[in-house]
Amino acid sequence: MTIASSTLAVILAMSAATLMTRFGGLLLARFVTRGRTKRMLEAIPPAVLTAVVTPTALATGMAETVACAATVVAARRLSLLPSVLIGIVCVATLRAAGL
Amino acid sequence: MQYRNTIRRDHFAGARAILPLVVAVIPVGAVFGAVAVGTGLSIAEAVLMSALVFAGGSQFVAMDIWTHPASWSGIGFAALLVNLRHLLMGASIAGKMQQFGPLQRLAAMPFLADELWAMSEIRARSEMGLSPAWYVGMVLPFYAAWVASTLAGAMIGNVLGDPAVIGLDFAFPAVFIVLVTGFWRGRRTGAVVAASALSALLVHQLADGVWYIVVGAGAGLACAAVGPDGEEGETA
Numbered sequence: 001m002t003i004a005s006s007t008l009a010v011i012l013a014m015s016a017a018t019l020m021t022r023f024g025g026l027l028l029a030r031f032v033t034r035g036r037t038k039r040m041l042e043a044i045p046p047a048v049l050t051a052v053v054t055p056t057a058l059a060t061g062m063a064e065t066v067a068c069a070a071t072v073v074a075a076r077r078l079s080l081l082p083s084v085l086i087g088i089v090c091v092a093t094l095r096a097a098g099l
Numbered sequence: 100m101q102y103r104n105t106i107r108r109d110h111f112a113g114a115r116a117i118l119p120l121v122v123a124v125i126p127v128g129a130v131f132g133a134v135a136v137g138t139g140l141s142i143a144e145a146v147l148m149s150a151l152v153f154a155g156g157s158q159f160v161a162m163d164i165w166t167h168p169a170s171w172s173g174i175g176f177a178a179l180l181v182n183l184r185h186l187l188m189g190a191s192i193a194g195k196m197q198q199f200g201p202l203q204r205l206a207a208m209p210f211l212a213d214e215l216w217a218m219s220e221i222r223a224r225s226e227m228g229l230s231p232a233w234y235v236g237m238v239l240p241f242y243a244a245w246v247a248s249t250l251a252g253a254m255i256g257n258v259l260g261d262p263a264v265i266g267l268d269f270a271f272p273a274v275f276i277v278l279v280t281g282f283w284r285g286r287r288t289g290a291v292v293a294a295s296a297l298s299a300l301l302v303h304q305l306a307d308g309v310w311y312i313v314v315g316a317g318a319g320l321a322c323a324a325v326g327p328d329g330e331e332g333e334t335a
Contacts, residue, residue, distance in 0.1 A: 002141055002143065003141065003143050003144050003147065004141075004144070004168075006168040006169055006171070007140060007141075007144045007168075007169060008144075008147075009169075009171040010161070010169045010170070010171045010174050010175070011144070011147055011148045011151055011152065012151070012171075013171040013172065013174065013175030013178070014148070014151075014152045014154075014157060014158075014161060014174060014175055014178040015151040015152050016175070017157075017175050017176070017178040017179035017182065018152050018153070018154045018157065018178055018179075018182045018185070019208075019209055020179065021179065021182040021183055021184075021185035021186045021189070022182075022185045022186075022189055022208045022209055022211050023189070023205070023208050023209075024185075024186045024189065025185065025186050025187065025188060025189015025190040025191070025192070025193055025208065025211070026189060026190075026193050026204065026205070026208060028186060028187075028189070028190035028193075029189070029190040029191075029193035029194055036324055039323045039324065039326060040320045040323045040324050041190060041191060041194065042284075042323070043288075043291045043319055043320055043322070043323030044187040044188070044190065044191040044316075044320065045188075045191055045220055045278065045279075045282045046279050046282045046283075046288055046291050046292050046295070046319065047187075047291050047292075047294075047295045047315070047316045047318075047319025047320055047322075047323070048184045048187050048188060048295075048312075048316045048319075049217075049275045049276075049278055049279050049282075050279055050291075050292045050295040050296050050299065050315065050319060051184075051295045051296075051298075051299040051311060051312045051313075051314075051315025051316045051318075051319065052184070052213075052275060052299075052312055052315075053272045053275045053276060053279075054295070054296045054299040054300050054303070054311070054315060055299065055300065055303040055311060056269075056272045057272070057276070057296075058296070058300055059300060059303055059304065064269070064272075067266075067269060067273070068272065068273075068276055071273045071276045071277060072276055072280060074277075075276065075277040075280040075281070076280065080119075080221070080274065080277050081119050083273070083277045084119070084270060084273040084274055084277060087266075087269055087270075087272075087273035087276070088266040088267065088269050088270060088273060089266065090266075091266040091269040092266030092269075095266065
């Protein structure tokens with residue numbers, strides 16, 4: 001149960017980097033009020049989420065791609081939790097089937 | 100009294116909203132703990148990292164590129180790159196924190212992990228709005244679960260097996276997909292999503308690491324920037 005100084009340095013560097021990105025958002029928001037910057041601000045959630053999820057959806061395997069499509073279809077009618085459950089069941093079933 | 104009841108109700112509402120994601124994050128935290136100990140970190144180091152960094156993606160990347168002794172500059176820069184998206188998430192949610200005082204806003208920011216940010220965006224769109232009490236009620240169980248499951252995973256090691264077998268690893272991509280559909284505002288969003296997806300996929304195939312997140316998000320924003328003016332009120 002020890003903490004090596006080199007590891008502590010890494011943890012603190014990671015923590016500082018993460019805090020910079022999280023506090024930085026507050027600063028960024030100050031420059032954004034209207035027009036083009038406001039349009040860009042509104043595009044942030046879909047743009048970031050899409051970028052994060054795309055490799056899982058399209059470059060991991062057939063099971064993930066199909067499950068992502070199923071989740072999209074489910075989300076058009078159902079709320080968050082049932083849609084996510086459908087996605088999970090779908091991916092687990094397809095993986096068990098060897099896809 | 101009325102005021103206190105409102106705060107309590109919001110605490111509970113926040114905790115209830117995050118509960119499914121708390122359940123989903125426990126195996127992820129346990130796997131992180133097990134992987135960290137397998138990489139050569141002590142139990143205390145693994146837990147400290149989860150407590151101080153609180154950003155799962157960058158923690159797994161750190162384990163991936165860990166060396167002995169570890170390079171604080173290399174891994175620190177990787178964490179910066181992986182977490183650059185939080186800059187955008189923070190800017191987006193900051194404009195929806197009207198119920199927060201300046202200090203409350205500052206105190207909220209370090210806890211803006213992906214899942215907590217996403218749930219906050221949903222709450223901010225509801226008629227109740229995003230309140231500090233709701234935010235605290237949501238953050239506490241999720242943060243506690245992340246740190247505690249790291250400890251459990253580090254202690255018992257990799258006896259849990261692979262969460263991928265029961266599809267639990269798919270919980271977070273699925274949440275993100277549902278959220279994208281929730282942010283849909285017609286063709287303009289379609290263009291943003293298409294630009295982001297295409298460039299993220301391209302960069303993911305061509306480059307190692309997490310550049311695909313940076314480039315994909317940037318392409319989506321660029322697409323929004325060059326889009327036609329107007330419809331301002333409609334998208335607000």
